[in-house]
Amino acid sequence: MWIAELSSRTEVPVATIKYYLREGLLPAGQAVGATRARYDESHVRRLRLIRALVGAGGLSLARVRGVLAEVDEESSELHEVLGAAHGALIPDAVPASPESLQRVDQLVANHGWRVHSGSPDRALLAGALDALEKLGYHLDDELLESYAAAAKQVADADVAHLPADDRARTVEAAVVVTALGGPVLLALRRLAQQDASARRYGSAHFDK
Amino acid sequence: MWIAELSSRTEVPVATIKYYLREGLLPAGQAVGATRARYDESHVRRLRLIRALVGAGGLSLARVRGVLAEVDEESSELHEVLGAAHGALIPDAVPASPESLQRVDQLVANHGWRVHSGSPDRALLAGALDALEKLGYHLDDELLESYAAAAKQVADADVAHLPADDRARTVEAAVVVTALGGPVLLALRRLAQQDASARRYGSAHFDK
Structure with missing residues (x-):
């Protein structure tokens, strides 16, 4: 055409x-x-x-270029590409404290998660915990475990739903589901927060 | 000083x-x-x-200004402010199809969630579902329910951990936890996806 x-x-x-x-x-x-x-x-x-x-993923063109480069990478092993595509999808990591990095490593170890050694997600997670801490909001172990359990539930469903017919389609699907599933999950969390807030703080000003 | x-x-x-x-x-x-x-x-x-x-929240200064305006708003009812702060936190909504909007309304109704009538999260969620659909990835009801259940679990924990001592602190905490808890949840999801992918697709190239 x-x-x-x-x-x-x-x-x-x-x-x-x-x-x-x-x-x-x-x-x-x-x-x-x-x-x-x-x-x-x-x-x-x-x-x-x-x-x-x-659009829905909210990525910059520079970041889209990085993701596409990974989708098109045909030389490496499938699972490696998924990890690299993850790396291209996420924001630049902020510097993290050794304490938070250790807390993240401990959480990963406790769950027995096998993650890429070079995954920037550990530093990103530790940096977000530091940022909360600096503002006086300690995300305690109980709350962090709620997050981890919810994340695991979604991730297992994500990966179970990936197509397994061919490599290029699997990689593209993983990128799409990770990038666009993020906004889905966060929008649902905000809607559920509104409901939880309505239950805790009460108000007559609701739709139902 | x-x-x-x-x-x-x-x-x-x-x-x-x-x-x-x-x-x-x-x-x-x-x-x-x-x-x-x-x-x-x-x-x-x-x-x-x-x-x-x-930094960790990844918001533009324009968006930060909107969020701060809501934090400083003292005239309206607490729960209303939380909803408005949510509105300022999220990306601009993309146009959504009537089918997806109806699907979102149905999901909210099924869960009995009380959400703000003007919440942009419904359109945002519907738009993300449309974007996935356009790429040939239908997020089926089972997967969407996994997301909703995980979102509810995190949201309930979020709101239960908010301080209740004074109004300004509660609003600020809600904004901080929503903005910085998002990156925490998405980083945990990617780490858990790596583990799920390792289990499904296998590989010797792991740390643990």
Whole structure:
């Protein structure tokens, strides 16, 4: 298909598609003459993925580029790629205290979780605990365990629902579910917080 | 204290503090002469909150301003303020389909959750479900229920741990726990996903 059809199929403006092509986020089409190129279903799929990661996923284009590089990486072992894609998905880690890092390592060990040695999530988690601590909010062990149990429940369901038919689809699905499942989980948490707050603090101003 | 001490207490550079003052994120100190002002513990606390929301919370300054305005709002009922602070914390909602909006309303009704009628979380959740759907990933009822159950578990623990001593502290705590607890929950989910993926797809390249 020509770029105009690619645009109407995906609802992404032609100028934006050209920008993604220039930035290397979208692979070039098959050149037909000097100025035209033909695109296929892989371009439709890739454009939809970019838009979902930027839109509902809230990722910057720089971060989307990193994630796509991991999705396209074919040399390494499947599970390694999932870990690397995780690394590209998350915000830059903030410096964390040795105490919080140790607390995170202990939690991971207590649960027997096998995690990537280079996973930035440990530092990210420790940094968030530090930030809470600095503000005088100690996330005590009981509350942290509630978080861990809930996280495990969601993660098990996530991974059980991944397709197992082919490698590229599995990696893409893992990235999509991690990136877009995050906003789903946090929105549900806020809705449930509103209900818990209504029960604890009471109010007549509700919809029901 | 003078601005230099405020800076050293909070580890925020003087230039950044002046920027926050100009932008109205930080209330002015008590003027002493034409060019100097004295600051107190409330400024220390507010600066730490701004830094935590920007740093570990990942919020833009514009969004931090909205959140602080809600924290400072003293006229409305406590639970209303918590809802409004939620609204300021979340990303701009994406347009959602009527089908997904109805699915979200049904989920909220099934759980008997009392949520704010104007809560943008419903549209945000529906938009994330749409984005997944567009990419061919239907979050089926079973998986969505796993998310909702996990979200409820965390939300109940969050609200049970809020201080109840005074209104300003409760609102600030709700904002902090919602904003910084999000990264904690998502980091734990990614770590647990790595473990679930290791169990499902196997690999020798692990730490433990």
